[in-house]
Amino acid sequence: MEFPKDDNGVIYVRQSSVAQMQNNIHSFEMQTEKFLEYFRNRGCTGYIEIIADDEGMSGTTDIHAMAGLTRVMRLIEGKELLRSEKIGWVAAVHVNRLTRDKWLVKPGTIMKACYENDVWIATLRMDFNFEDEYCQRVFMIEAEESARHLEWMKLVLGGGKDAASERGYYDGRWLVPGYIVDRSDPKRKKYIIYEPHAKVVRWLFRRFLELDGNVWELGREIEKMPFLFPKFEDWVSVKDLNRFAANRKKSSSLIKEGPYAGNYRYTIHGS
Secondary structure, three states: OOOOOOOEEEEEOOOOOHHHHHHOOOOOOOOHHHHHHHHHHOOOOOOEEEEOOOOOOOOOOOHHHOHHHHHHHHHHOOOOOEOOEOEEEEEOOOHHHHOOOOOOHHHHHHHHHHHHHOOEEEOOOOEEOOOOHHHHHHHHHHHHHHHHHHHHHHHHHHHHHHHHHHOOOOOOOOOOOOEEEEOOOOOOOEEEEOHHHHHHHHHHHHHHHHOOOOHHHHHHHHHHOOOOEOOOOOOOOHHHHHHHHOOOOOOEEEOOOOOOOOOEEEOOOOO
16 A cells, blocks of 8 residues: 555654753754655645644653644544544654553554554654554564663663762752752753752751751741742752752642742641
8 A cells, every 4th residue: 555645644743852952953853844844755745734742741651641642643533633634644753752651552552543544654764554464563563662762761861870970960860958050061060059048958957956856846837937948049040940849849839929939838748
């Protein structure tokens, strides 16, 4: 069978975050106009829409939790039409853009929907017509390898973080109160003391000793305060703000309204 060049199609672009895009400007996927041009040069004459709603989302995420991929599935199944017509193909740079699910539920779901609705999957490496058993096998193999490669990447990145920590550099983990990151050298980021928060931490330790280690009493005192940590000064990087908030959602909360907006409260159950 011939690739359905005259049918409408969609290009699914699960782009990286903005920060990742800035470091990977060579990526073909990021050049969406070039990606569209690639299919026009192949002779595709139907209407083509680019779906890029899942920026920064992991390929391990379930389909229903991804707005872009959910819409792609609706188009595949004919529950939604593209300019009053069914689509004939879905394109992605690689199978790993569609899925990195190690349980292979996502690739199986996508493949079954395409098979039942006569929709092709096109990547830069291969076109998949799932009426062909060979295409079925290759698609699942590539999906499995994509999931495996992600696990390998986690190990490599984890080793890189360990190496950075051993050299005294910031390794990307969440920030404890009292510190921010010196990002003047992006390859050698280091912790530095952030005095507006550091003095609060010193007070907490002193007060803890004064109360003979009664952490619950200290917690009750903190809860009566309008806030514990003052809002960050304007010059502090947004990245530091985000890493400060990470992993502390149950113990702290950013005050969003009122005279203390921007400051942080802590609860008796906080760490």
